[in-house]
Amino acid sequence: MFKRTLIAAAIAVAYAAPAPAQDAELGRIRDEIRQMKDTYEKRIQDLEKRLSEAEAKAGKAEAAAGNAESAASKAEQTAAKAETAASSAANRTGEGAFNPAVxxxxxxxxxxxxxxPNRYRINGFIPSGGDVNPPKRNFGIAETELAIAANIDHYFRGVAILSVAPEGGMEAEEAYFQTLALPAGFGLKGGRFFSSVGYQNEQHQHAWDFQDAPLVYKAFLGNQLKQDGVQLKWVAPTDLLIELGGELSAGNNFPGSNRNKNGIGSGMLFANLGGDIDDSTAWRTGVSLLQAPSNSRSYTDTDVQGGAVTNTFQGNAKLIGLNGVLKWAPNGNPYYNNFKLQGEYFRLKQDGTLTYNDSAGSAVFNSVTGALQTDQSGYYLQGAWQFYPQWRVGYRYDRLNYGTVNNGIVSGGLGPVAADFPLLASYSPTRNTVMLDWSPSEFSRFRLQFASDKARLGATDNQIFLQYIYSLGAHGAHKF
Amino acid sequence: MKNILKLLTLLGGWLAMQPALAALNVMACEPEWGALSRELGGDKVSIYVATTALQDPHHIEARPSLIARARSADLMVCTGAELEVGWMPLLQTQSGNPKIQLGQPGYFEAAPNVLMLEIPARLDRSMGDVHPQGNPHVHMDPRNVAKIAAALSERMAVLDPAEAEYYRARAKSFNERWQQAIARWEKEAAPLKGLPLVVYHKDMSYFIAWLGLREVGSLEPKPGVPPTTSHLSELLDRLAKTPAKVVIRSAYNDPRAGEWLAERAKIPSVVVPYTVGGSDQAKDLFSLFDDTIARLLPTAK
Structure with a gap:
């Protein structure tokens, strides 16, 4: 509207109409016109520059002359339609104008x-049932993710991240709303979301510094813990970041299980602290406590005769998490060089009963139930160094501690012996991983990763991955 | 659980007892808007600047400290035009602050107040890091700053009506001094008209358009893509035909590519402050332009 008035005024001045405007107003309009003139001169200059570049490349004078004409006429058109050009980007019209970011x-x-990779296992630990196996050998695609997000209205924002598995089938990886208008630093999120139980848990796989999740994530969080529920978070009004929050959820995923029960499945409390040490260094630490009951969390194992066994855990799981991340870049400008140090520790305690059922296999004992208490932990520490723009190297050390596993079926002499629980054999897995990645732009990344994975008792898995990650469409904002 | 609730209650009580700070908490996304907020808000505002002149404004992370500061901001002063697209949305969704959401008066964008340059005719990522609304580095034309100042002071008046007259008076005084400065700069910088130059990134386009300089190339092959050797040698060949008199870069850019080219093309390489704090001399908006012009003038001889 303002611009329309401006054009009208410009025309009025151009035709020297005796407008009864004040001197100051006239001066202002002249300034505006002069600036517009400069602006369009610059635009025409740009077009000419592009043209001369094109000429140099093509070396075809005739074609260039034709282009020159069209470029010149385009420039004229642009200049003539100042109004539309200036606001073309801002004023999108029609139904598409409200399309979410995709x-x-x-x-x-x-x-x-x-x-x-199909026989991957983490010995010493009850399988988390998550998608923890390394990628299939040879060429293969990983999950394709479609992310759609927009403000729903002035109260809510909606986010959906749908993942298409390589073998087909689509899954709602995340699908949640979050509030925009709650006062006093509160924010509520509801739906399906990645839990704030750990630092890396909240990041999508394509934003990770390595191709795969840390071992402790594979063992205790099913690779990455998704919850169906609500999360309330409060940010303190302080210069130091203090975030306190909690989650209530159905707790369908490990360390919980789908219970088909009313009430609340799983509860989680977390607190994060974060800030800057100086312009170059930023940090964040977090602590979390998760409680998840399960009534029928099953996994399969093999007995001494090689027959299939189904073990079912019923009871409570408690997970304590600690995490920390430190990022450094010269003057806080990560574009050329930066360093990121990240580590997390988790301790999982389970207390309940385990039912051993071999009726589908050897059918020696059929069903035996005994007490089960476990107290196990694990951690990883990793660093990634961008030594040159677009190039990074990284190293990660993983370790799981077997801790204590008190299997009442074995210790109580109820029949099955330790050898009938090969997955729970006393073993503390480790893994060493190095990676080199190259990101030609913010939207593409190639990564070469080597790992020596000792998750399996007595069998080292030497892994080589050459990975690509592309992101198309809207420019996503990545979490710290 | 009970203990945590008790702790929360205590913490809440303690926070409620904290004395009210300055009337208006301003968080500026970039140093130029911090400086402008200072000019317009005087001592009625407290200002936190999210980034420094040595940080590339395209590549800022939503650091914990920024989320914490955004939590208490009454007014967020940013460039817009997707310059902050990589971090601002996170500050908005993670800070739990309803005042700074899109469409609220507490979220101010500078770019919509001015005529944008370099609006791409076609949008495609193969063109590099282009912005659909046009080049976002609008503050390097002081006439844009004048328009943005007018809009920003009105916004401050809306958010802090008790001090509205104070903000308007400051805006008037700033505008008078600013218009005089513009006249002075245009006179001083007259020799720069037509000066052919190579830029690093297209972050000086508004300055170039204002004073009528002539950009003959950029070190980045495409906006946001770091210089490559093949592009630099191509640029060197082009300079043989259409010579430039100077290679410029901003304080946050790596010096190597510019120095490589300057040495071979036998022209000076000059660092311009780009924003407040980008050089020892550029202490506020006035000295930012003083210093930029002073650094370029010797190359025009």
Whole structure:
């Protein structure tokens, strides 16, 4: 509207109409016109520059002349339609104007592993049932993610991240609303979301510094813990970041289980602290406490005769998490060089009963139930160093501690012996991982990763992954 | 659980007893808007500047400290035009502050107040880091700053009506001094008209358009893509035909590419402050332009 008036005024001045405007107003309009003139001169200059570049490349004078004309006429057109040009980007009209931000993640890898990825296991630990296996050997695509997000109205924002599995099938990886208008630093999130139980848990796989999740995530969080529920978070009005929050959820995923019960499944409390040490260094630490009951969390194992066994845990799980991340970049400008140090520790305690059922296999004992108490922990520490723009190297050390596992079936002599629980054999897995990645732009990344994975008792898996990650569409904002 | 609730209650009580700070908490996304807020808000505002002149404004992370500061901001003063697209949305969703959401008076964008340059005719990521609304580095044309100042002071008046007259008076005084300065700069910088130059990134386009300089190339092959050797040698060839008199870069850019080119093309390489704090001399908006012009003038001889 303002611009329309401006154009009208400009025309009035151009035709020297005796407008009864004040001197100051006239001066202002002249300034505006002069600035517009400069602006369009600059635009025409740009077009000419592009043209001369094109000429130099093509070396075809005739074509260039034709282009020159069209470029010149385009420039004229642009100048003539100042109004539309100036506001063309701002004033989108029609139904499409309210389209949400859409982005698509394409990822895949070439994998070479010395052990069969289909028979992956983490010895010493009850399987989390998550998607923890290394990628299939040879060429393969990983999950394709479609992210759609927009403000719903002035109260809510909606986010959906749908993942398409390589073998087909679509899943709502995240689908939640979050509030925009709660006062006093409160924010509520509801739906399905990645739990704030750990630092890396909240980040999407394509934003991780390595191709796969830390071992402790694979063992205790099912690779990455998703919850169906609500999260309330409060940010303190302080210069130091203090975030306190809690989650109530159905607790369908490990360390919980789908219970088909009314009431609240799982509860989680977390607190994060964060700030800057100086312009170059920023940090964040967090602590979390998760409680998750399960009534029928099953996994399969094999007995001494090689028959299939189904073990079912019923009871309570308590998970304590500690995490910390430190980022450094010269003057806080990460574009050229930066360093990131990240580590997390988790301790999982489970207390309940385990039912051993071999009726589908050897059918020696059929069903035996005994007490089960476990107290196990694990951690990882990793660093990634961007030594040159677009290039990073990283190293990660993983370790799980077997801790104590008190299996009442074995200790109580109820029949099955320790050898009938090969997955719970006393073992503390470790893994060493190095990676090199190259990001030609913010939207693409290639990564070469080597790992020596000792998750399996007595079998080291040497893994080589060559991975790509592309992001199409809207520019996503990545969490710290 | 009970203990945590008790702790929360105590903490809440303690916070409620904290004395009220300055009337208006301003968080500026970039140093230029921090400086402008200072000019307009005087001692009625407290200002936190989220970034420094040595940080590339395109590549800022939503650090914990920024979320904490955004939590208490009454007014967020940013460039807009997607310059902050990589971090501002996180501050908005993570800070739990309803005042700074899109469409609220507490979220101020500078870019919509001015005529944008370099609006891409076509939008495609193959063109590099282009912004649909046009080049976002609007503050390097002081006439833009004048328009933005007018809009920003009105916004301050809306958010803090008790001090509205104070903000308007400051805006008037700033505008008078600013218009005089513009006249002075245009006179001083007359020799720069037509000066052919190579830029690092297209962050000086508004300055170039204002004073009528002539950009003959940029070190980045495409906006946001770091210089490559093949592009630099191509640029060097081009300079043989259409010579430039100077290679400029901003304080936050790496010096190597510019120095490489300057050495081979036998022209000076000059660091411009780009924003307040980008050089020892550029202490506020006035000295930012003083210093930029002073650094370029010797190359025009």
């Amino acid at each position: 982005s698509l993640i394409l990822q895949g890898a070439y994998a070479n592993t010395s052990q069969d």
